[in-house]
Structure formats: structure tokens, C-alpha cells
Amino acid sequence: MDWWFDPARSYASNVEDGPFGAFAEGRATPETPATPGEMFLGHPVHRPFGIAAGPLPTSRHCAAAFRHGFDVSAYKTVRSRAMPAHVFPNTLAVRVDGDLAAEPGTTLVADHDLASATSISNSYGVPSRDPDEWQPDMAAAAVAAGDGQLLVGSCQGTRDGGDDHLVADYARAAGLVAETGVGAIELNLSCPNEGTGALLCFDTPLVAKVVRAVRERIGDVPLAVKIAYFRDDDALAALVRAIAPVVDAIAAVNTLPARLVDAEGRPALPGPGRDTAGVCGAAIRWAGLDMTRRLARHRERTRTEWAVIGVGGVLVAGDYEDYRAAGADAVMTATGAMRDAGLGRAVRATSTSPPRSP
DSSP, rough: OSSSTTSOOOHHHHHHHHOOOGGGOOOOOOOSSOOOOOOETTEESSSSSEOSSOOSHHHHHHHHHHHOOOOOOEEEEEEOBOOOOSSSSOOEEOOOOSSOOOOOTOOOESSGGGGGEEEEEEEEOBBBOOOOHHHHHHHHHHHHHOTTOOEEEEEOOSSSSSSHHHHHHHHHHHHHTTTTTTTEEEOOOOOBBBBBOOOOGHHHHHHHHHHHHHHHTTTTTOOOOOOOOOHHHHHHHHHHHTTTTSSEEEEEEEEEEEEETTSSSSSSSTTTSSSSSEEEEGHHHHHHHHHHHHHHHHHHTTOOOOOEEEOOOOSSSHHHHHHHHHTEEEEEEEHHHHHHHHHHHHHHHHHSSSOOOO
């Protein structure tokens, strides 16, 4: 397996020394049509497909992603202040028989045999360099986007006090991202490392405050929010109604949570608060597709205009096509891109994007 964001290395090593493998080779951009064929968030793109926030922590990673045909990609989530990553290891192979249920408390075995893994853990926390470091680097990543490509800057607030402080810090972080010249901003409302049952995206009144404060801070920069899987469709509908007038896109899903243990039943990840981790990859594809269909239906029912970004378990070009058919305006991958640096080229090679059908 040619991992260019290497889960066998620490997060710091990936930031300082990466990317690795195919992404480090400087391979030329794949052949594309003479002009971008689609529009996404007001930007012309060759394909509305790319890498979700996570595996692209530097401008080097972002530039390599663009060279390999990942046309809509997200710089890893940043904060208004520095934050360390969880201790190593962070990514393990997660053994799932079929689909991972969206039920709380599911226990799965995880190990270090990543070569055969199609589902993996995400247990990095939300590390961030200081804005003095990541702002100029994100600006360089935005410049690296070529014709028909778009960099999305992902950010989130840090809860050091009450709700008002969190709202203000989301706005502060988004304002710092806007200053870098990115084409769009994504608010991370669903990081699995920030707790699972009490994710911000499930608190609709607070989310509404956050997106309004961010919109006031960033002006007309396209704004997306990334949410988790909603088991309750009425709650999802309420969230859509509350934020649709403010946001330009909703992305789903982030991960699904599971309790990870080793073969002896002991916690698979070291340190307090890490018994439960987010799981990415093939086991959550069903959840991403389900949320895409439901978001598309809610968009139609509310007669509002915003984009659906489908995320979860996209490992081959056919998964991209399935998401587009389900109603996604754009599709992003993380595990799939980490496993296969050629996935962007494979999606670029598709003759046309399937029509959207909620």
C-alpha cells in the first residue's frame, strides 16, 4: 500500500516530512478537457471531487492532491490557536463485517495491519498549528489550485468557555481562513474526537448561532458545514431549515463512532478518552449515501438552493458516480485517497458526471 499520508508515522512526521509515496513524486496533472466542465460553489471545476479535510495538512499535500486530479480538496481543519494531536498511534485497521451500524456503543477489533484495511480509525484529535504558521501555508495551498480546481479551508472553534465563547471562536477561525484567499470555507461541526453523542451538529440552536456569526465575519465567501450521521430525520430537517438560508453547502458524513479494542479486548488506542474513535472507509459508505439522499430530499422540500457534499467510503470511481446519482453536487474522499493516489485521475477519466437525482 502506497500511503502518501502515512498512518504508520506520527502526525508531526506527516506534517514535517510528507507527503510520501506517489504524492511525493511530482507526477504531472492528468489530461483534462480544455475547459472545466462543471460549476461548484460558484467555481468552475473539472470534476467536483477531491479530498476531505484530514489528510492534507500542508500546502505540499494540497499541491500534490491537485497535481493528481483531486479538483475540490480541503486543507485540514485549523483553529484560532495551536493544538497538539493525540498521541501515536492514531490510525488503525478496523475490522468490520459489512456495514458499521450507526448505533452507539458498537465494539470492533482494530489492529496495525493496514495493508488490507478498507476501514480505518480517525483518532488524531483536531491538531492545529498556530495561525502565524498555517495562514501563509494555506494561502500557498490556495495558489496551488490550478484551472478548474478549488481549495476549501476547513476550521473549527475551540470550546474554552460557554457557548458565546465557542461562537466567537468559530467566527475568529473562519475569519483567519478567509484572509488566506481560499475558494470556500468549511466549518467542522462533527469531529469524532470532540465527543460523539454531544457533537455540535446535533445542537441546532447553537449551530444556527455559529453559522450566522461566521457569515457576518466572512462576507460572501462560500460557506459549507460538515455534519455527522443523523439517525433522527426530523432533527436533520430542523437543522436544514435553521441553516439553509445562511450556508452554501452541507457535507456529510464525517465518521461513525465505535469502541475499538485489540484482539484481547483491551482498548486499542492509548490514553484517556480514546476508547471510542471515528471510523472511516468502506464500512460507512452506506451512511454517507443515506445522508446524501436525505439532504437532497430536504433541499427539495424546503425549496432552498445549497449544495450537498457526499462523503464516506469513496474508494473507487464507481463510488463517486453512486454519490452523484444519489444527489451529491460534489463528492469527497479521505480513506480512498490515502489508499490510492490514482483515485482522482480515475474520477477525472469518467466521461460525464451522472445527473443529480434526489
